[in-house]
Amino acid sequence: MRRPGPGWLVRAAMSPRFHAVIERIPGLRLKSRAEGRALFDVVSGFVQSQALLALVELRVLNRLADGPLSTSALALGADVPPERMAILLQSGAALKLLRHARGLWHLTPRGGAFLTVPGLEAMVRHHDVLYRDLSDPVAFFRGQTQPELARFWPYVFGAGGAADPALAARYSRLMTDSQGLVAADTLRLVSLGGTNHLMDVGGGTGAFLRAVAAEYPGLRLTLFDLPAVVAGAAPLPNLTVHAGSFRDDPLPEGADMISLIRVLYDHTDATVAALLASALRALPPGGRLLISEPMSGGAVPDPATDVYFAIYTLAMQTGRTRSAAEIAALLAAAGFTAIRPLPGPRPYVTSAITAQKPAG
Ligand SMILES: CC(C)=CCC/C(C)=C/CC/C(C)=C/C=C/C(C)=C/C=C/C=C(C)/C=C/C=C(C)/C=C/C=C(C)/C=C/CC(C)(C)O
């Protein structure tokens, strides 16, 4: 059978003559320029990210948070030749993180927001690992590399992989710092009203439960995570801490709601299916499950989640950024009902799904 060719608009976009014609039509010229700009951002995105990493590592944004500085002062403090620092600062201005006025560099609102979003600076700093993993993207996608990122998250190799308290503390800090926005968006999407006892499985050192406790005082809370991780959990009123592995141990019973925040996308379908079955067993009839994590856009690909998180979780080796429909299918297969996808206001922060154990 003959393959159908591309549609007419794609064929036109592939014709240099069409490009020339569009350039001569004012309304369409704007469209073509916007498309060119968007294409250039895709081509050059990796340089933007590396310029940001240099600004972070050289503490340029942090130093400007205390007030404006000259190029030479910033160059001296960062041990970078002034003429090279001028180029980095100009790129930071183009990214709208800084601005130049009256001979001095100032932080912009975007630069200030960058420093203020909890965990964002630490996230950018750990991107050096992912960047190295993607240095040969062809070999990476062929599965011919051993990505370093998997070693940053040692639990992907099983609970025993995360027995080292120092390694667990390093990844738990990154997760705790970046939990603020995730908890805020999750609790905006899902009401815990009517819940008596929430168990957060894979809850790290309890950052999500602390956010829950602030909004729902009096709620009973259980934190379940690996022993090396919960060792770093701070005490909280009404909190029971349970050390264990959801891959090897049954989940404790007693909670009428279980949450899995940024947990499923670390694991294979087989591990997720077993975890959901275990959650179903631990819940009472009518008990609720809450899943919250960045999700693939599925039929409507999302530039944040289907590029960044999908490739990030692939580099972890066992992970997969699933769409809400894929998670819903795993939930239905495990026996959950009343499955409700709740698209997040910031898909790059999180989206949620709730489900219920059948009441009968
Ligand atoms: C005119 C007016 C009134 C306003 C104009 C706008 C203005 C002046 C704004 C400035 C002030 C302001 C309020 C800004 C707010 C900005 C915010 C809230 C920005 C938030 C940005 C969040 C970002 C970029 C989040 C990034 C998250 C990342 C990179 C997460 C990575 C997570 C990973 C790698 C997780 C890994 C977990 C694993 C291993 C996969 O399980």
Ligand SMILES: C[S@@+](CC[C@H](N)C(=O)[O-])C[C@H]1O[C@@H](n2cnc3c(N)ncnc32)[C@H](O)[C@@H]1O
């Ligand atoms: C990406 S972190 C998310 C932490 C937290 N829920 C958050 O959003 O900040 C995944 C968590 O799952 C935990 N985890 C991984 N494998 C586990 C297992 N087999 N049993 C229990 N917890 C596990 C990790 O220790 C880690 O705390």
